[in-house]
Amino acid sequence: MLSLPEFHGRFPVGVTTFKLPVSTKVLGTAKIHRHGHSGGGPSVKPALQLDEIVFTAYYPARVKGSNMKKGLDWLLRPLWASLHGYAHYSGISTWLLWPIVYFYGRLLKIPIYPNAPLLRQRPIASPEHTQARSETPPSSWPLVIFSHGLGGSRTAYSQVCTRLASSGRVVLVIQHHDGSGHAFVSLTTEPRLYVREKDLIWTSDDEKTMINFRQQQLAFRRYEIYLAFRSFKQLVQDGYQGSNRGLQSLDKKFIDWSSWSSDGDTKAVECDKDVLVAGHSFGGATVFTILSTDPPADVSAPIPIHKALILDPWLEPIPFPGPCPPPRGPGDALPQLLVINSEKFSLWKDHFARLISLVQAWEPEKRRVRTILRSQHESFSDFPLLPLVSRRPARIVMDRIVELSEAFIDGNVDTFVDQAATRKMEIRIVGKKPDGSPQRQLVGNVGDLIAH
Numbered sequence: 001m002l003s004l005p006e007f008h009g010r011f012p013v014g015v016t017t018f019k020l021p022v023s024t025k026v027l028g029t030a031k032i033h034r035h036g037h038s039g040g041g042p043s044v045k046p047a048l049q050l051d052e053i054v055f056t057a058y059y060p061a062r063v064k065g066s067n068m069k070k071g072l073d074w075l076l077r078p079l080w081a082s083l084h085g086y087a088h089y090s091g092i093s094t095w096l097l098w099p100i101v102y103f104y105g106r107l108l109k110i111p112i113y114p115n116a117p118l119l120r121q122r123p124i125a126s127p128e129h130t131q132a133r134s135e136t137p138p139s140s141w142p143l144v145i146f147s148h149g150l151g152g153s154r155t156a157y158s159q160v161c162t163r164l165a166s167s168g169r170v171v172l173v174i175q176h177h178d179g180s181g182h183a184f185v186s187l188t189t190e191p192r193l194y195v196r197e198k199d200l201i202w203t204s205d206d207e208k209t210m211i212n213f214r215q216q217q218l219a220f221r222r223y224e225i226y227l228a229f230r231s232f233k234q235l236v237q238d239g240y241q242g243s244n245r246g247l248q249s250l251d252k253k254f255i256d257w258s259s260w261s262s263d264g265d266t267k268a269v270e271c272d273k274d275v276l277v278a279g280h281s282f283g284g285a286t287v288f289t290i291l292s293t294d295p296p297a298d299v300s301a302p303i304p305i306h307k308a309l310i311l312d313p314w315l316e317p318i319p320f321p322g323p324c325p326p327p328r329g330p331g332d333a334l335p336q337l338l339v340i341n342s343e344k345f346s347l348w349k350d351h352f353a354r355l356i357s358l359v360q361a362w363e364p365e366k367r368r369v370r371t372i373l374r375s376q377h378e379s380f381s382d383f384p385l386l387p388l389v390s391r392r393p394a395r396i397v398m399d400r401i402v403e404l405s406e407a408f409i410d411g412n413v414d415t416f417v418d419q420a421a422t423r424k425m426e427i428r429i430v431g432k433k434p435d436g437s438p439q440r441q442l443v444g445n446v447g448d449l450i451a452h
Contacts, residue, residue: 009166284313
């Protein structure tokens with residue numbers, strides 16, 4: 001089996017993909033030509049139409065004594081949807097992409113257990129998972145909600161999500177249905193591909209720009225996340241509702257639904273407090289949008305967010321100035337933030353200056369932006385770790401991303417940074433770009449940290 005790197009944490013990791021049919025809802029004003037793969041001409045439909053929520057859960061799994069085997073397909077099926085979606089996203093011909101998609105699509109697996117039961121724990125005296133990590137896990141697993149970036153998917157960040165799950169967390173990765181992923185695939189709806197600017201048809205007087213569409217996508221993503229959280233919380237509280245209600249299995253295979261539901265006073269997953277939201281790139285912008293706005297009007301339950309882990313956020317789609325912290329009542333505290341930046345994004349002058357200003361509004365007394373030297377924007381995903389292309393610097397950077405993330409979640413990020421190799425932000429010129437402008441680089445070694 002050709003697989004991504006396997007990480008041996010405290011717990012074996014299972015993976016289950018859930019779906020939730022919802023009443024059709026259209027957000028935004030743009031429309032798009034949709035081409036059916038099975039024939040027929042294109043039809044004009046809303047670009048942002050929601051009729052199903054899909055998310056993949058990575059979690060500590062109960063596999064002891066079973067004959068379960070590891071191996072989840074890394075690329076979304078059907079492969080033609082992934083192929084055409086990546087062609088849309090990259091602008092590369094399907095003829096050139098096909099050998100790569102076929103190779104990784106047919107052979108590459110994520111080394112985790114599909115549809116394994118959730119591991120359940122006995123109640124313990126001190127289940128404070130935000131303190132220094134204990135060898136005894138909490139009776140209720142803490143919850144993480146993750147939003148992917150442009151061209152991403154619910155499996156494209158499996159390295160980060162698997163390692164967080166192996167340390168004792170349930171991680172829900174939303175498969176956004178807004179045309180920002182390379183493809184949206186479900187067994188009940190036609191696959192939908194990455195939406196390019198040339199695909200859009202504007203039917204109103206709104207500003208006809210891609211940034212305007214990105215802002216509509218942010219509102220769409222926010223709505224998806226709230227619905228996903230509400231449906232997952234209902235599963236944990238009330239149990240499986242049957243084949244006609246609530247969450248279902250996307251692949252229609254057997255699931256031990258009882259492992260996900262609460263047992264008396266013992267919750268399977270903690271959904272009532274201390275939820276962490278995370279996201280990369282456009283997913284980082286999604287997290288900022290959720291933090292700075294109220295829940296959608298027709299979704300009553302807020303998400304009790306305690307911390308936000310924001311990986312190399314792309315801020316351009318967010319209207320300026322902002323996003324600003326929402327008004328607070330007496331005793332209300334803002335969620336704690338940690339932003340982990342790539343070297344490239346920290347060298348993007350205007351964008352980085354806006355990021356620092358933004359974070360100071362949320363964390364005025366603490367430095368909560370970290371840059372990892374020699375990291376790239378895609379370093380937070382699985383792509384640099386694919387077999388045949390993976391190199392040692394990419395593995396060092398991924399280790400540092402996860403170590404820093406876990407230290408933040410556990411409340412030890414400052415101690416971790418104090419003990420790690422840290423540097424001041426110094427820039428050197430290492431050459432010229434094709435346009436003649438200077439090629440800049442931060443001074444230091446791969447994996448070094450800069451605290452801003």
